[in-house]
Amino acid sequence: MWRMRGNAISSSSLWRQSLRYLSSTSSASVPSCSHQVVSDGPSTSSRNETPPSTAGVLASPSQKPNKKYRGSINDVETAKFAAIADTWWDHHGPFKPLHAINPVRLSFIRSALCHHFRKDASSATPLDGLTIVDVGCGGGLACEPLARMGAQVLGVDAVEKNIKVASVHAMKDPSTSTIQYRCTTAEQLVHENQEFDVVLALEVIEHVADHMEFCKSLASLTKKNGMVIISTINRSISAYGLAIVGAEYVLGWLPKGTHDWSKFVTPEELALLMKRTSLSIEEMAGVVFNPLTQKWSLSDDTSVNYIASSVRRVI
Numbered sequence: 347m348w349r350m351r352g353n354a355i356s357s358s359s360l361w362r363q364s365l366r367y368l369s370s371t372s373s374a375s376v377p378s379c380s381h382q383v384v385s386d387g388p389s390t391s392s393r394n395e396t397p398p399s400t401a402g403v404l405a406s407p408s409q410k411p412n413k414k415y416r417g418s419i420n421d422v423e424t425a426k427f428a429a430i431a432d433t434w435w436d437h438h439g440p441f442k443p444l445h446a447i448n449p450v451r452l453s454f455i456r457s458a459l460c461h462h463f464r465k466d467a468s469s470a471t472p473l474d475g476l477t478i479v480d481v482g483c484g485g486g487l488a489c490e491p492l493a494r495m496g497a498q499v500l501g502v503d504a505v506e507k508n509i510k511v512a513s514v515h516a517m518k519d520p521s522t523s524t525i526q527y528r529c530t531t532a533e534q535l536v537h538e539n540q541e542f543d544v545v546l547a548l549e550v551i552e553h554v555a556d557h558m559e560f561c562k563s564l565a566s567l568t569k570k571n572g573m574v575i576i577s578t579i580n581r582s583i584s585a586y587g588l589a590i591v592g593a594e595y596v597l598g599w600l601p602k603g604t605h606d607w608s609k610f611v612t613p614e615e616l617a618l619l620m621k622r623t624s625l626s627i628e629e630m631a632g633v634v635f636n637p638l639t640q641k642w643s644l645s646d647d648t649s650v651n652y653i654a655s656s657v658r659r660v661i
């Protein structure tokens with residue numbers, strides 16, 4: 347079953363397309379639309395911090411990804427992130443959009459995990475007992491709040507500089523100093539036979555070399571009945587206008603060239619990718635920006651940014 351979450355009730359044409367797609371490939375059901383934004387613990391989104399210096403990090407927890415297991419890495423894409431790694435925690439820098447959507451996507455993640463793993467959503471640490479790997483963790487924007495929610499978090503990224511920045515930042519606070527960081531890839535972790543309750547890939551799939559291979563690795567890292575959550579950008583005309591022309595060229599939220607439209611993934615394609623790797627989509631929601639309120643929220647409009655949870659069904 348795949349349900350939608352959001353504030354708007356009306357179905358978009360994209361959603362109708364998804365249903366058509368699903369009805370031809372699986373037993374989809376009509377989505378239920380309800381959403382409540384819940385707190386993710388102490389928010390860092392309003393803080394304007396000085397980016398941490400990576401100078402003097404002598405005992406780096408990282409190493410470069412093993413050459414044999416770097417198949418998902420697209421060097422052109424990772425070079426873009428390496429070039430701006432010092433700015434991960436600058437709320438007004440190139441990662442401003444990720445800081446802005448972070449509370450919304452964490453709200454989705456928290457609620458999906460509490461629902462699936464039957465955790466008490468009202469607890470201060472509702473993710474206690476869950477192991478999470480955040481693949482393509484960048485500076486640790488999602489790792490930190492998830493650790494504060496009680497999860498045991500491993501953040502991995504293909505860019506060594508990102509891992510250094512993430513590690514330095516996490517060490518500043520005892521509640522995030524438990525996070526483990528490694529410069530590696532999902533396929534390396536698969537090779538090591540690692541498995542997690544939860545596998546996250548937030549805004550990463552549009553930057554990897556091969557969507558299918560990447561999803562296969564994510565599925566292999568997931569315990570039976572575990573959850574994979576992916577957020578990304580739809581390959582739609584609206585996404586071209588808003589996420590590329592708007593965010594990169596008009597508003598200057600992101601460095602020009604951050605995104606390549608052809609690498610975006612539609613919700614139908616994501617559902618197919620997941621289905622082919624024994625993952626079944628549980629829930630999907632759009633992440634939308636309201637220019638009037640200047641706020642991001644969850645919606646049933648998946649035409650630009652969206653997030654999806656799926657479960658590894660193994661018979």
Ligand SMILES: C[S@@+](CC[C@H](N)C(=O)[O-])C[C@H]1O[C@@H](n2cnc3c(N)ncnc32)[C@H](O)[C@@H]1O
Binds near residue numbers: 424487502548
């Ligand atoms: C847009 S950023 C998202 C960062 C983080 N997930 C977040 O949402 O805050 C994409 C990240 O994926 C990393 N990345 C790209 N390809 C990767 C790969 N094949 N394996 C691991 N990390 C990768 C990049 O270095 C970058 O940090």
Ligand SMILES: [Mg+2]
Binds near residue numbers: 549552553605
């Ligand atoms: Mg991106």
